Amino acid sequence: MxxxxxxxxxxxxxxxxxxxxxxxxxxxxxxxxxxxxxxxxxxxxxxxxxxxxxxxxxxxxxxxxxxxxxxxxxxxxxxxxxxxxxxxxxxxxxxxxxxxxxxxxxxxxxxxxxxxxxxxxxxxxxxxxxxxxxxxxxxxxxxxxxxxxxxxxxxxxxxxxxxxxxxxxxxxxxxxxxxxxxxxxxxxxxxxxxxxxxxxxxxxxxxxxxxxxVADICATLNGCVFETTIDYGQLEDFRKNNILLSEKQEYGQMTVRFIHKGNSEDEWTSVPPQLEDVFLYEYRDELEGEN
Amino acid sequence: MNKERFKVPDLDEQTIRIQIDKIVSVGVKPKQSFPSYLKSMMQQVGLRHIFSDRLEITFITLLVTMMIGLMVLLPYYSEIHDMYGYIFLLSPILFLVLSIFTYVRKTQNHTYDVEMACKYNVYQIIAFRMLVFSVFSIVLNMIAVAILAIQYDEIQFMRAFLLSITALFLFSILLLFALMKRRTTVIVVSTVIGWTLGNLVLQSMNVNLYNDLLMKTPIVVNAVVLLVIVITYVWYLKKLLQFKQREGVFE
The missing domain is CATH 3.40.50.300 (P-loop containing nucleotide triphosphate hydrolases)
Incomplete structure (x- = not known):
């Protein structure tokens, strides 16, 4: 040991x-x-x-x-x-x-x-x-x-x-x-x-x-990870109010995965957090600096 | 709740002693002597792997040829009475160049991290090579001095040989000391330049004390000095073998 x-x-x-x-x-x-x-x-x-x-x-x-x-x-x-x-x-x-x-x-x-x-x-x-x-x-x-x-x-x-x-x-x-x-x-x-x-x-x-x-680390974000579909034009505003984890273009719209702590909206789907989500969330400052 | 009670058996003196010996023999690693460490290193790693570098072998051959050539040609270009000075100055050169070449190649190579994490790490291999190089240099210096002594009656073989070996080990100590204190290429190169310049300056200024030391010291005194120097050298070499990376990666 x-x-x-x-x-x-x-x-x-x-x-x-x-x-x-x-x-x-x-x-x-x-x-x-x-x-x-x-x-x-x-x-x-x-x-x-x-x-x-x-x-x-x-x-x-x-x-x-x-x-x-x-x-x-x-x-x-x-x-x-x-x-x-x-x-x-x-x-x-x-x-x-x-x-x-x-x-x-x-x-x-x-x-x-x-x-x-x-x-x-x-x-x-x-x-x-x-x-x-x-x-x-x-x-x-x-x-x-x-x-x-x-x-x-x-x-x-x-x-x-x-x-x-x-x-x-x-x-x-x-x-x-x-x-x-x-x-x-x-x-x-x-x-x-x-x-x-x-x-x-x-x-x-x-x-x-x-x-x-992995399970326990992911559990730290339980109930905070969501997915939803938004118009491309809304993306900038969305970024300002939430912590975006990933974004994907589909049929002219954006499917985004994000973290939100607080009240959620009806059109958002709560998803189980993955290790990648915790990684992106915890190191968001460092990763932004890298970019 | 019932507390578990441990019953310690009454043991006789002999059993206690036997058990203590057993615990100590299992728990304490026996200290390996310097020669037995070198022997096991030689057996486990082998000369083939200690000198695995083909470039190094080419380099050694080239250097040996140059050194012998220099020793043979030197009397044509200098006074015989300066020869002891040159022997003192040049004797460690072969050892020095080989050791530095090894040191720089091993520590600056991109294989450093992998080799440092092995049972026999970079510094232990360097120390072992230095030991082999010093033996090699002694033999070669002896041959070179013998050639000079045969050619020129004014040169005493024993004095020249003792001077040559003293210079070799004295320089080795300086180099090992520099390696121990701060393991940087700058320090190692400075030691080399310092030795060469120091000796050249003393020789060219014809300092009496320096000349007397080289030419008039009784041979017995020379031998005693050499013995002390060799013991110090082995002590430093042992330290390099047991070297542990305390400060950080090589700078």
Whole structure:
């Protein structure tokens, strides 16, 4: 079990995270927040790439930095930018990383074949990676994170560059893996984790906003999410009075999904809130800033 | 409500001792010695992966050729009595260039994050390579000094060899110290420039103390100084092996 205890991280005057407390048991956790919210900082601290300025992170009661290689032996990590050697084949690169992870060559060779099969790269095992697409590189990254059969698997934006079919395969793989280990996925794509995460963690203003199941997080907007159809001309006024989540043009009219707290109107249809709705609602300022 | 009562059995001294030993042996990780750590790293990672970079191997070969060429050509362009100074200045150059090349390649590479999260991380690989490079440099310096001593009777092999190895380890300590304090390329490059310029200035100004240190110090004193320096080097190298990322990502 990982316990994040009162952790803050500062880079000079800039605070990236502030007083974060978290607990992770076995299962799949989705770390969901827009870009720049501090996801990667938290992930890097969990991967021991950086240390907290304040607070501590424990694995089974021991500080992960003090555990040193004993912790890293149990860790599988895919960084946001997965680096590789262009002239290496996936097999060569995985053999190299297996050696750094302290895995014997014979054991590594068997594991590499099995993993490359899992990520559907069996037919390019010996091809140089410089010819690979972004999705293929990402799949090599996923395979390397699993090399040491880690107890803790941390993946930072793992679905970047994957096509819908690959994403679906990846979700199956993760659900399988999370049965007997701790998997943490950082993403800003709600659909990546909505259906598979046991718990969602949201960070806002450098602090923990939610750590709960999808159902419980969605319940925070119960009775506040509606859909209705309006004329295109009404859209600007509608935007001013409600928080628009999505808009879709149909037969010359607009179907809008929105949040309204207070009395509703008869022509509005109340709909069950989705995780995407909570995400768009909670991060509306940050997302507007991005746009 | 009935409270559950725990009955603690009366244990004899021997059983208590056995159980304490068992708890300690399970809970406390035995501290691995430096040589056994290096041995297990060598066995698990292997030289093939520690020196996996083809560009690095090409670079090493090129450098070795240049160094030997320089050592052979140097006496034609300088006075024999300046040779000890040049040996002191140039001895760490091979080690220095190899170490810096490794350091910059490893820490600036986009594979840094992936490799840092492995059991044997970037800094442990760098430290191991530095150790191998220092052994490699000792052998090469010995050959170069031997070539000089055979060519010129004025050059004493033992003095030149001790000077060369002292310079090598002294510089290694400076480099390791710089790496420990602030792991930035600027600091590492400054150390290199500082060493080279410092020695060149002292040599060109013909500072008596510097020359006496190089040419007149008794060989026994040289040997003792070398021993202290080697011990300090190993101590710093152990620290780099146990290096933990405290401050943040590489700047």
């Amino acid at each position: 990982i316990v994040v205890k009162d952790v803050s991280k500062q880079y000079g005057d800039f605070t990236a995270l502030q007083n974060v407390d978290l607990e992770f048991g076995n299962g799949l956790y989705g770390l969901l927040a827009p870009n720049g919210a501090g996801k990667t900082t938290l992930i890097k601290m969990l991967a021991t790439l950086i240390s907290p300025t304040k607070g501590e992170i424990f694995y089974n009661g021991k500080n992960i930095n003090d555990m040193d290689d004993q912790y890293r032996e149990r860790l599988g990590y895919l960084p946001q930018q997965f680096g590789y050697y262009k002239n290496y084949s996936p097999k060569q690169y995985l053999l190299y990383l297996a050696a750094l992870k302290g895995i014997g060559k014979k054991e590594a060779l068997n594991k590499i074949d099995e993993l490359l099969e899992k990520v559907a790269l069996s037919d390019v095992v010996n091809k140089k990676m410089k010819k690979f697409s972004g999705g293929m590189i990402q799949r090599v990254g996923i395979a390397q994170a699993l090399l040491n059969d880690p107890e803790i698997l941390i993946l930072d934006e793992p679905t970047a560059g994957l096509d819908p079919k690959e994403r679906a395969r990846f979700r199956h793989l993760l659900t399988d893996l999370a049965r007997d280990r701790l998997v943490i996925i950082s993403t800003h794509i709600v659909s990546d984790i909505e259906s598979i995460a046991n718990e969602i963690i949201m960070i806002r203003n450098k602090q923990l906003l939610y750590k709960d199941s």
